[in-house]
Amino acid sequence: MNTWIAIGVTALGCYAVKLAGLLVPASAVERPLVRRLAALLPVALLAALTAQQTFADGHALVLDARAAGLGAAAVALVLRAPFLLVVAAAVVVTAGVRAIGG
């Protein structure tokens, strides 16, 4: 049930902000400070989420095969690989390190 609540709230919230962008007159939100905040918010969230989903195990921080996978994704990004290849690099390297016993 909790999962459905989370899905419902997320779906409503995400749709509402998408629609708001199309309906609200640009002048209302075009203030430089608001725009800067909107650009920086995803940076903070994505960075925190990447780090957590790479190093977190419950409430503990661990260094395991996922770190190697994300390292591979980072290398792929530096080499300007396409989106799918970046994700594939992370998955394959993580699986490889785990198979070896990392």
Added chain:
Amino acid sequence: MAGQGEEKPDTAVVRDALGVGVAVGLSGFAFGVTSAGSGLGLLQTCALSLLVFTGASQFALVGALAAGGNPFTAAAGAFFLGVRNAFYGLRLSQLLALPRAVRPLAAQWVIDETTAVTLAQPGRRAARIGFTVTGLSLYLLWNLTTLLGALGAKAIGDTKAWGLDTAGPAVFLALLAPMLKTPTERAVAGLAVLLGLGLLPVLPAGLPVLVAALAAPAALFAEGRRNGRTRQDAPDRPEEDR
């Protein structure tokens, strides 16, 4: 169609749009697998792709739920990630000039990829074609591959043995990388990582990410103070130099 400076043929716009739509649409498979691996049911996984349809928020939500977060903190993290779409919508509504009746339908497609393709087009006709083709191909494929991924997760068994638990963070990293253009953005990312990891052992699941989001206003505040000081030192307004 003769418009202001439009030289790009429709077929070229469609090709660009399909390229993005198909490539990113296929990564719905990773979401389907991740979501199912996080313990969500087939219906829940598909509902997320159909109704939320903004990848980063979807990955964030299933990650937070898997980590044992309560539904509202999990949804809050996913929601804040989705807020950027409102700003895409502002840009797009100027470019596309959609009739009011169409906007509620078009809204669901206002995401990173459709915005990137639409902004890259010269002229309104190309922008409209780019938005529609990217939106449609991405929506159909993303939902189809989500379903296949969720079904496949059962056949695969232990998704972790296949490394599929890194698909989510790899997607985040791929979205994040092009945003790290200036020192401010890198500082925000660094501070957010420190907060997100540092608070993990002490706060309930889901909360550290929300606290880490405060890195954004903190950096703006610091930037504002720094600019305020340079303005006092050099009254000839640094903004005009850029």
